[in-house]
Amino acid sequence: MKITAAAAFLVSCMPSLGFALIRSDWNFARVPPDGLWDITFPFNMAKAPHRSGFYFAQQFNFHGVKEMGYTGLQPREDKKGKSIVHAAFSSFQGGTTTDHPNCHLGADFGPGVSCAVAIAGNYSHTYKITVRNIGGTTWRGTLIDTVTKERDIIGEWTLPSGSGKIVNGQMGFVEYYPWNTQRSHTCDSLPYTSAFFQHPYSRTKGAVDGRINRVYENGGCIGQVGYKVNRTSTGYNIEVGH
Ligand SMILES: *[C@@H]1O[C@H](CO)[C@@H](O)[C@H](O)[C@H]1NC(C)=O
Numbered sequence: 001m002k003i004t005a006a007a008a009f010l011v012s013c014m015p016s017l018g019f020a021l022i023r024s025d026w027n028f029a030r031v032p033p034d035g036l037w038d039i040t041f042p043f044n045m046a047k048a049p050h051r052s053g054f055y056f057a058q059q060f061n062f063h064g065v066k067e068m069g070y071t072g073l074q075p076r077e078d079k080k081g082k083s084i085v086h087a088a089f090s091s092f093q094g095g096t097t098t099d100h101p102n103c104h105l106g107a108d109f110g111p112g113v114s115c116a117v118a119i120a121g122n123y124s125h126t127y128k129i130t131v132r133n134i135g136g137t138t139w140r141g142t143l144i145d146t147v148t149k150e151r152d153i154i155g156e157w158t159l160p161s162g163s164g165k166i167v168n169g170q171m172g173f174v175e176y177y178p179w180n181t182q183r184s185h186t187c188d189s190l191p192y193t194s195a196f197f198q199h200p201y202s203r204t205k206g207a208v209d210g211r212i213n214r215v216y217e218n219g220g221c222i223g224q225v226g227y228k229v230n231r232t233s234t235g236y237n238i239e240v241g242h
């Protein structure tokens with residue numbers, strides 16, 4: 001579920017709501033004034049159990065429209081002995097359209113478009129997701145295995161006319177989404193997971209030094225879910241749960 005400043009405030013007042021357990025902030029030291037044509041968010045789930053429930057996500061906004069998009073990875077149960085990597089790519093902007101087979105109208109029970117793909121993958125590989133303008137106001141999300149170089153399109157959607165390129169700076173998050181629809185939960189029931197959030201980058205000319213600047217706990221279980229974070233030169237290792 002996307003996170004906004006308002007939702008973060010709501011969560012701080014209502015500790016029974018799940019939303020994001022962990023948040024991160026990303027930005028570039030410099031971008032061209034009209035924004036980014038493309039952005040890439042790498043993730044690694046090597047230490048994540050192969051179970052559904054967690055979403056490792058990065059959000060982004062576009063110039064000229066109010067609502068954001070997000071993209072990220074979700075672990076899944078193995079199928080027929082194969083590891084399954086699920087990737088999502090959504091727009092929350094009303095008036096977004098799509099004709100891509102991986103996509104449908106609606107996002108988080110509101111307007112927008114949601115796209116997803118599930119592939120047989122390998123959790124020890126780093127996967128990167130590239131969000132790229134492919135003409136006009138149409139954007140494509142592509143899942144790339146950095147070891148095998150396999151590329152899978154997650155989906156494509158078209159923002160309303162008048163929308164521009166990607167804005168510098170937004171948030172990422174780790175969410176345990178079963179909690180979003182449960183009436184209540186206890187913090188000690190959170191299963192273990194781990195993920196590496198690597199710094200974003202862009203091929204857009206003039207985009208310099210993309211970084212995740214900060215990772216921090218969020219929501220109603222702060223200090224109660226075994227949250228650990230290590231910063232490396234390339235990003236942040238995050239662990240949470242029991
Ligand atoms: C997953 O990738 C690692 C590193 O490339 C490799 O050693 C391992 O054999 C792969 N596992 C499978 C099941 O292909």
Ligand SMILES: *[C@@H]1O[C@H](CO)[C@@H](O)[C@H](O)[C@H]1NC(C)=O
Nearest residue numbers: 194228229230237238239240
């Ligand atoms: C951080 O580093 C410590 C010491 O090397 C290690 O025990 C811990 O598991 C690491 N945590 C994460 C989230 O990578």
